[in-house]
Amino acid sequence: MKFRLLGPVEAWNGGQQAKLGGAKPRALLAALLLDHRRIVPVERLMEAIWGESPPTTARAVLQTYIASLRRSLESAGMTGVIVSHPVGYLAEVPADELDLRVFERLVGEGRQAVRDRRHEEARESLRAALALWRGPALGGITDSFLRAEAMRLDELRVTVIEERIAAELALGQGERLLDELAELVALHPARERLRRDLMVALYRADRQADALAVYREGRQVLIDELGIEPGPELREAHEAILRSDPALLPPARRRRLRQLPPPPADFIGREEEIATLRATLTLPEAMPICVISGAGGMGKSALALRVAHEVAEHFPDGQLHVELRGTSDAPAGAEEVLGRLLRELDPDLSRPPATLEERVGRYRTLLANRRKLVVLEDASAEAQVRPLLPGAPGCAVLVTSRNRLVGLAGATFVELGVLPSGTAIDLFARIAGEHRVAAEHDAASAIVKLCGRLPLAIRIAGARLASRRQWPLARLLDRLADERRRLDELTVGDQQVRAGISLSYALLPPEARTALRRLGLMGLPSFPAWVAAAALETDLDEAERILEHLVDVSLVDVEGDDPIGQLRYRLHDLIRLFARERALAEDDTTARAAAVSRVLGGWIWLVERINESTPPYLISVSASYRLARPVDDRVARSVVADPHAWFRCEQEALIAGVELAAGMNLDELAVELTAALSCTAFGGHQYVFDDPFASWHRTHEAALSAARRMDNALGEATLLAGLGQLHYERDSFAESRAHLSQALSMFRAAKDTRGEAAALASLGAACREQGYLPEALHFLDRARELLADFDDASALGHVRRLAGTVRLETGDYPGAWADLEAALALFTAAGSRRGQGLTLRSMSLYHRARGEAARAEEVARRALAIFQTADDRMMTAYCERALAKALLRQGRFDEARKPLQEALAVLRTLQDSFGEACTLRTLGELHLAEGRLYQAKDCLEESLRIWERLRAALFRARTLRDLARVHEALGDVATAERTAAAALEIFRLHGSREYAELSSPGLSL
Amino acid sequence: MAQHVLLSDPRIAAMPVRECDEPLIDLRGEQVIHVDPRLADPAGAYAHVRLGVADRLTGAQTQLPRGLRLLLVEGYRPYALQERYFADWQARMRRIHPDWTRERLRAEAGKFVAPPEVAPHVAGGAVDVTLCTVDGTELPMGAEVNATPPEHGEECYTDAPGISAEARSNRQILIVAMTATGFVNYPTEWWHWSYGDRYWAFAVGAPHARYGPVAMLNGR
16 A cells, blocks of 8 residues: 555555655645546645635645655655646556555445345455544545545545444344444444444343433434434334344354253153143243153153153254253252353353353343243252243243242143053063063063152163063062062152162172262262273273163163263262162271272372373472372373363363362362362363352362361362462452462461462462562562472472563563573473463563563564464464564564464454453554554554453553553544553552653653 | 450460461561651661561552552560560559559550560561551551550540541551451551461460560571
């Protein structure tokens, strides 16, 4: 691009800008360019320069201007641009070298794409078109007909913004546009289209009330200022919001989920119940809720799945399936369930909303006007179900529960009783074999009677027979009758099932009995085979063989493959309870503790493997995990291949494991697993659980109470440090520091210097994050003193790098450099490439602060190479940005631009707000350096919004300082001064180096 | 806090100490907490506190609103100095009440100066602090640091009702920050806070104090 009208009038050749002189020659060039490649008469040019009253010497002066323009263009290497003609002049500029023409072409393409409903291309074209704008058109020319032309162009720009936003809305955007739209509406309160789009975006962000308020406010503006009522488009949007019109919702969000597990294979009977459920669930224009209740083993789940599959076609938008674990010790919380569902329903959702109310709101919005079937299994009570009910007709809900849940208003209740004897025998025959039942019909009906005509009991008894081909039915009958008699004396309720389980258990080979007991003891919601191997202290193949046997006799169910390709198993809760009772009766405390230790040890070991493959960047509180126990290599490989997926599918089991160990007073085990987990989750891995905070909190709380009960001060300190880290990750820095201080005292009291150093380092980091600079140095330097006694170069390097960056902030350059050099040497000695990369990047910041741009570039490139080799996308993006900044300082704008844009895209994908804000700020600086003032303002303001959210005051101040420069360039001196003063005050309060730099005389902005 | 427990209360002296041997450190060398020299002694004892107290003060400072800092007036006080303070007070009392017994004199003096064996400052666990701005300007707190009766009135009580709204709000800022970091206030002196000493252990219900009387070594 050479000639620019969309902003100050400029002419460029490569990186060289022609010196066009004052306002008049610029007006002249503008007039020529507006009609480029056409002859512009002398009179019109005169009018462009002087308006309607040109001086008498105008013609002569015009010629001088032309000559001077030609000279300045030529000295920038552009010849033959202005061509003379008898009646005027002509600008010989190809269309693609004039920004206005490029703009018009891109807008044309964008509009065509809109007509063809290619919204993504439309958005890109319009975005590219708008990116050409650098400030008010023609540099805010105030004279002559050019002013009218400039106003027309400015108006066109806003229209194109509207079109771009329309394209984004069509692509399903909403929330992301809110800030921009709010600002545009504030600037152009009477533009109805912008206002309508703001209303739609608000509605999509579940802010219906705000959307309506925006309408009311707009109506008032129109009445007050123009004396008119809102136009039809705005009114229609208003009405649509009032009636929650689905057309307002983004089309892209419609996602069809098919989550139903396969239907039961040998289901029979329950015809009446099926008919009732089918009829109710498929009622049009209602939101039917059906509750299947009944005792354990009655076949509630089988019936629910059977019906759900039957009616699935009535729910074209998909079927959701949720295990509420109501009969377990830890029923699923609504936050957790909604967190998972929201992410599954809306893949664009970066993070589920924080509060339960917001989650419920979002969930209902996503289900509004959809036809989805929601299957909620094993609910404990009405309260557990209510937050999961969709808000409006279209969806249907099917619940199973031990309890009747009569408090669910408007629900249809189906209570399952035992099977009629005919059906019961049919079921038994189907499993045990038709011919055997036919041969011993009386024995069969006696068995079925002993099973209480309970489907689960019949299934277990039948499976037992199926695996003992040579047994006559009568033999099973005798054994079962014995078992019943024994149980009758012991328990009331569930005897029928228990008799079956108990008999089946007695007939198992010893290793299968042990396996069942230990799996019952573990009480996991579901588990892969290696867990059984660890519990049994055997190898994986043997464990799989035993599990297969247990599956054959219906004591263990196969749940299916998990995301990392392991087959997962589960126990029916009645069987789990039985197995747990057997474990408590048959195994002594030592044996039980050993089994639990082996399984948790396996998890600890697996987590260590993950940390090994991607080392967490934290000083671990403990040097090693004593209780880790190796697991089969095949398992380790698939876990390390996709740790994220593994964490997701293992989450429930991991939490249950920590709680179990804590409950058994195996405090050391609970502490180690919790610490290992939190180290992984926080050490740069950022595994996002459905409700990460709640999950980690649960493990920490459970382990903490065990540590306290057992007077395990070191364990308590470790967990408090973990909680501190947890709050740090949540940006709750004050709470983080409170927990870390407690941990610090306890480590100190226990004379655990490593823990003390780790707590001090974390405290320092938590202070640094919020710009508490002297405080950060206090803690970091103290950590450094302690670490000097350890042979842990990497930990010491970490602390010294952090201290170096803090000293850099305070303007202590010699101190900063000493720290950074030491950090680099330490990381090199430790062989930590990551540490070296991070330190080199910090060194780049140092050189930049010292004005050594070339050296800054060099070290940034070295850092970049390290992270590129390591395939670390996030840090690569950070280094790209550091490099771009160094280039920017050297005036190498073209080289800086692309890496910056790529870095921004990567950081957005990774949802790293901090990096995003940093990069936006640098982009803003680049735009400013190249004279694109609007873009500079946009980027910096977006960056500011993120800093505000992160409460990162120092970074905010730096961005404000840049923004002040933009306001100055835009000619808004008052705002520039106000903004700069705000920045200066923040620098002063934090004691950062910029205060001294900015407040000393001779240095302006 | 009308019925607060005095330092001279026998329950404080009965509090066991499990000395944790944390060193005293000089806050002047740390450059994180401002130190006021008004009570400076030649050895610089006043600027010393236990390591854990230094960490907590640093933590407390991050709880203050931006632009405010803690200002330390006095930290550690050597045993001999505390003994002298205590003896001076007893002498003062004896002049006014020549008829009082030794025990009575001790008890009455103990209302204003801590007996050395329980004195929080001697343990390195107590600090007299106030608030200042980043530039070092002290904030009005409604009474000077160390403005004790009988010369001064009840305005030195932490919850004194008669002070200005500004002073009250400044005290509240101090209270929030110090309490959040585990310090305990001595209710007749708004500036006096301690951690780890006998009084602290009694106030928070800890099984034992962490800091007993300590001697200052050279260096730290």
